[in-house]
Amino acid sequence: MGMVPATHYLALGAVLFVIGVAGFIVRRNVITMFMSVELMLNAVNLTFLAYARTWNQVDAHIFVFFVMTVAAAEAAVGLALILGLDRHSQTLDIDTVNRLQG
Amino acid sequence: MQVNTTALLPEILLAVAGILLMLAIPLLPSRQQVRLGYAASLVLAAALVVVLFQWDNSGPAFFGMVSMDPLGGGARILFLVSSATVALISVSYLKRERLRHGEYFPLLLMATVGMSLMAVSADLIMTFLGLEILSISGYVLAGYRRGDPRSNESALKYFLLGAFSTAFMLYGIALLYGATGSTEYSRIAESATQGQAETATFLLGLGLLLVGFGFKAALAPLHIWTPDVYQGAPVPITAHLAVGSKAAVLITLLRLLHQVFPESADQWQYLLWIACAATMIIGNLAALTQTDVKRLLAYSSIAHAGYILLGVIANSPGGAQGVLFYLAAYSLMTLGAFAVVQVFSRRDEQFTKLEDYRGIGYRHPLLSVSLTIFLLSLIGIPPTAGFYGKLFLFSAAVEADLVALVILAVLASAVGLYYYLQLIVLMFMKEAASPPDPIPVPLAVRIVILVMAAGTLYVGIYPAQILVIAGEAAGL
């Protein structure tokens, strides 16, 4: 049973990260943008875990916990802000949010 | 390895106080909640005293997660003073804008905890968590004026882009971990020195880390969020973002680059060289045509971050000293300026346009003269703190053979003169359009403005004390 090389996991992480970046830029819906960020965070987590295996350490697992916590915290605040946006302008389209510019 | 709880006494103090304040919300009648702000200031002052007492402490704590050193101490002083000032100018602001005190000050205290932790952190994970505390409280505080769509927009942009850049930074940390097998500063540095770390992964990690920090420190072209966020946030929070938050990021960046990545100095110096030039140029240029004071100061703070980078790039104790001194000077003048802006903005922040400053010079001499001092200091004219800030930064940069960058900084700040002058022109050289309008200046704000103005002048006349502290903190 051959092990999948770490490089493949890393590659998957990179692909997911790039997809997240692209999603953030391409999508206009605030929630979807935020979901893209979550995708990026998961890509990072995958990277952490892949390296954890190559280094034979569990430290990285703990990092992933922290990242998850942070993601949760961000989600709480972020979704609250999104609710606020909806209250103010009844839209979730980020392109309409440009009162501040110049 | 020991826990060594006392090392983090100031942070613990702040965190506990924050929780207590939070708990006090339901207990205090809304009228009394004003006191929360003063309580927060007192706590911050107490923490400051603790920091000063612990000045000579050094060494790791909490199993190497944090490490006490003069740099951390100096940075903490800076953050505590900044937060205390922000707290003082917030009280009357919240009252005026009819915003809740109860959640505000705990958030501010927590943010301070975050900054403090960043300053003393000795592990990337710790740094990351500190930064996240700072950022998340920042998102909330920026959107604190819930009734104002601008505030919401500001917070939302800050949040989305902040989270976005956080992912970059995390990715960088992951790669660094992959390259070195650790997130501890000392281990990373060690493996880089011993050539164990794989260059490509290591450098890519460093690059992504720089992107993350560059975003938080608003270095061009990652400064892009700053003007919008600063403009929309409540004035005291703008001050907090421009001073405390920015200082925390810059000092952490300084520590990382000087202590963790000296081996890759060639690479990050190159990258920061370009960022520095771009930041100074874009910050100063874009500020030229601004019409809103907060936005103007936002661009100004971008430009100043560019100057500060000079000291970072210098990659020497002198550079670090210059950075710390400049940050101290910058804090004095920027906090002072925002305090004045806070008072002038009045109910619902109606008056933040440059034109609103027309002719107020003679009506509100205290405010306008102080603001003039702050602006002159931002320009860098002696005898104000900003002058010596520039001098020491330039010295360090020249010592590091960054003469071209210094010349660029000089030219950029010459361009920048215009927008600072514009404000002075409006205040003193134009007639007011509307009839006089009394502007109440609450005592706390008055004290802040006077102290900051006096400090700006004092440091400008006799910079030795701050310089000595900065030097010690920089390890000179």
Add this chain to the structure above:
Amino acid sequence: MIEYFWLALVPPLAGFLFNGLVGKRLPARIVSGAGCAATGASFLFLLAVFAEFIRLPAEEQQIVHRLFTWIQAGTFTAECSFLLDPLSMIMLLVITGVGFLIHVYSTAYMEGETGLYRYFAYLNLFVFMMSLLVMAGNYLLLFVGWEGVGLCSYLLIGYYIERKSAGDAAKKAFVVNRVGDACFLLGVFLIFKTFGTLEFGSLFETVSRTHPQPESGFTVLAAITLLLFLGATGKSAQIPLQVWLPDAMEGPTPVSALIHAATMVTAGVYLVVRSAALYSRAPDVLLLIAVVGVLTALLAALTALVQRDIKKVLAYSTISQLGYMFMALGVGAFSTGIFHLFTHAFFKALLFLGAGSVLLRLHHELDLFRMGGLRNSLKVTCWTMWVGTAALAGIFPLSGFFSKDEILWRALDSPLGHPVFWVAGLVVAGLTAFYMCRLMFLAFYGSPGHGHGESGSEAGTAVTAPLAILAGAAAVAGVVGLPAYLGDHRLDHFLAPVFRYSYDHGVSAGHGASHSLELLAGGAALAISLLGAGLAYRLYARDRSIPRRLANRYPGLHGTLLQQFRIDQAYSRFVVGGLKVLSRRVLWRAVDVGVVDGAVNGTASLFRRWSGVATRMQSGNTRTYAAWIVTGAALVFLYLYSVID
């Protein structure tokens, strides 16, 4: 007493300060009295000094008094030192003597003027400055007087401040003079650079040691003398800077008499003579001076032929006579030049004062053709002016005959002379006689002109007395310089110590030419003058239609003559106008506002435009911002890509 000769400066200065500071509130009598007294006192004092001076042995006739050090910077020193030698003595006497008479004349001429205090203050200042000029012991102090008289000239030409033409003329005089002064200064610099001193005594002594022989070609001395001469052309109205003098007639007539005829304009002559030690060693420059002198004399005399303005005639005559003097200097006859200067001072002052008397009578009618028949009402004026005219025309035995004749003779006889100069001089002599007689006939003879009858009389003794005295002087002044065939040339002997360091070309030695030849030449000159006078009589005393017909037939020629060969117009169009256009259109509007300031403002607006670019980054759109962040990251990757491996 003689060592205090420089005190002669004090009375005019005191007079100037008195009238200038408090004169405005004083009655006219006191003002004019003070003015006359100041110059008179100076004159009397100088007479006393002269009495003592003349008794000194020739080698001691060189008294230097050092008052104080004026400027000292390193090796450069300029003393405030005065020099009294025969040359300055004679100049001083002329200045204060003629000056005094003109002051007296002015009390009558200027009666009723509101700015009398100014007038006398300026006049006293002029006497002071002119005395300073001739008394100066070095080039720099000389330059002080030089500029000072220019200033007084400016003030007095512009005396009638409400007249725009007066202002224009004054300014023109000053600026044109300044051109000369600039060259003078350069000459002074070169003297210092070459010899390290500006004091006359030590300088000339050094020169005589270092340059014992004259050298032709463009030597240092040639450069120095050329520059100084250019300075002299300004002050003495020689080509190419002659244009200001005719306009200077805008000033009050006594001023024209004193400054623009008798004294100031001869400063150039004085300068050259004073620097004889230098000039005598630069033969090529001397030749140039002679040529310039001859040309100026001819040009001015021709111009004078057709002028209608009585003062303009006299002004051109002055230029012409100055040209004569320069011709003398140019052939190396320095003392002859001074001789003519001396006699000219009398008769030209006389003529101007006479003209002033006419103007008083005619309420400042200047046009000769609107005069006529004045000989009955202005008897004294008429005959004194005839004396002056005769002297100027060189009629024996009046003073002008001797001095002019000597010049002509030197031009022919001197080793530096040339028959061409002589011939030209003769022509000028004829022309002079012609235009002066023309003036006399037009003014005093024929039918009375418009607007004035037979009635009216002389203005009073304050006018007639100076006229008479000057007429007397003009008549007899020639005795100081009798030609060899008549007796002793006292002036030559008197001036001899002045030229002790000059190189002796043997100008006055005579070159084997006999007295008879000199006599013959004198006779020729006299004959030519008489011919000119006769022609004038024919054309203007009897039938005046010929000149008019001539003028109508050759309008171009007539205009050219009338306009002084259009040199002035050329200057004002090309030099002045050109400079104005250059300054306004090119330098100010185009270069300063357009290019230099435009660059500044352009930079500012460029920054504004860039600022627009920088703020356009700030579109407000979060996704764009994210794209910027990605761009930043991409740049980092790009760099790392280049670094890794």
Add this chain to the structure above:
Amino acid sequence: MPLAAYPLSLLLLIPTIGAAVVCLLPPGRERLLKWAALIASLAAFLWSVVLFRNFDNQAGSFQMVERADWFQAAGFRVQYYLGLDGISLLLVLLTTVLIPLALLASWNLKDKLKLYLASILLLEVGILGVFLALDLILFYVFWEVSLIPMYFLIGIWGSSRRIYAAVKFFIYTMAGSLLMLAAIVVLYFLMGTGNFDLVEMIGILKRGEAVLSPEVEYFLFGLFFVAFAVKVPVFPLHTWLPDAHTEAPTAASVILAGVLLKMGAYGLLRFCLPLFPWASAQLAPAICILALIGIIYGALVAMVQPDLKRLVAYSSVSHLGFVVLGIFSFNFQSMEGAAYQMLNHGVSTGALFLLVGILYDRRHTRRIDEFGGLAHSMPRYSACFFIVLLGSIGLPGLGGFVGEFLILQGTFLTNVPAAAVAVCGVVLSAAYMLWMYQRVFMGRIGKEANRRLPDLSLREGAMLIPAIALSLWMGIGSGTFLRTMDGSIQLLVDRLDQVKQAQVVRSDVP
């Protein structure tokens, strides 16, 4: 008196105290305020006269030196280091003379009087400090301190385009001085003395203990030069000057033209030459050409200005061209002449601005074509104007001549063509000044408004007489002032000669 032990500090202290007193006095008492300011400025003047009398003409070095560490920390040592030499002494004197006159010129001002007076006194402190400071940082501090009050003076009390002028003035000057700051920092590291002591730096360079490479010397010289050239102003950097002079209130114009421009020339003498003699010598031909352009160009442009103040402003460009020419002709006469011309220009141009200000007070216009025939209505005024004008165009017997003559004479010794061109400036200055005089004062009174203009008042006389007297004194008794400079100028010349000799050696060995 213990303060007498610190003569130069006292000099700085007097106007500082004056400004403080003015600030503390009740704002309503206008007369009191004005007198307080005037007395302070007169006290400073008197004290500077005392300094002048106690000055030892023989010594070329700095006198009455006061020196103490200002602060020393973390490798930086900045000193409070004051000293007086012949050049600075005279400029100090000029400053203290002109400030009271400037105060008198604005005696009738009512608008924000307190701020105005305080600004002028602070300006005096800054200017005096610039002339006294011997530490580069201290110098820079004073240099900038003098900038701000002037900025306010122009911007608040100026005429219609004041803001444009003020901002332009500020940015121009500040851009230059920031470059200078960079140069100071570079110099600090190259010298390695750990301080900013000018005298020590010059000493080190002189003794050859530190040698600047040609590129470095060019570079540093360039940075310093630009800062000073803006202030002087040297030809292409001059366009702030007409605007600033024109828009500034009378007193500010007087100080600006009288003293502030001298700061630039002073900087050249004090810093550029002794610190970078080699680069100075190398670049001197180019700078002389700029100076010549300034002389001719300034004069020609002045000639066609329709505005009196602009005319005087451009004349300053021309006059200061002479100064720069003198400085960069590098010989004793020309440099001493340049220093002297600085003084004279201060007096004569200062007085010209006073005069134009007097006219502006009466007619509220400065356009030349608005006037004409003023000699009739204001004879005393026109006489004063004329005398001052003569001083400005360099009539012998007045101050302008001595300076101009020495500059030209000195220049002629080293650079004949330059002197020949510069002499044209002498002619042109007469042309534009007299033409202006003619249009303003001569001719008939064209405008009814000019008919009843009051002549000079006692106060106005009191501010003109000293200027005229000074001009005469400088024209006749030049020794009084020239002697004080001899030693200092000699030192400079020696420094330059040293480099010239070294160059000879250098060229021997390729």
Add this chain to the structure above:
Amino acid sequence: MEQIVFYVFAAVAVGSALLVILQQRAVYSAFSLIVCFGALAVLYFQLGAALVAALQVIVYAGAIMVLFLFVIMLLDPKSERFGPDRFKKTALAALPAAAFLAFVLLRVFPAWSPRGSGDPLGSGEGPKRIAHILFQDYLLPFEVTSILILVAILGAVVLVKHRPD
């Protein structure tokens, strides 16, 4: 076996991730994201991080995504309309993305396969060791996350709570 699992779930993860950013309606994006998270959990498990995999399902896919869905349903956003030039823009963005990926995949990652010094991770001991490290070495970060969460709670309260006072 591991390879098959990896490639299958990697494909699922990439596919669902693409769906997240290509779906017009946010709800579907959220569902896709949950799928993606699930696939990743499997991969985590395969990497020996069983605890993390569990948490991924419980916390991430469970709690956080529910929160997302809740908000989406609450606000009921209209489906996004993509502009006509979307593909051009996407292509434009895809280019640098592809370049980046190529760079990372071909140059950076293959160059590095560390062989760690730590003990290999036993499957049963995982949680125990993690706990051990978490409460000793990572005590402080752990405590600090509590502050972080506190801040988030406080923030959410402030931002969402209705009219204060």
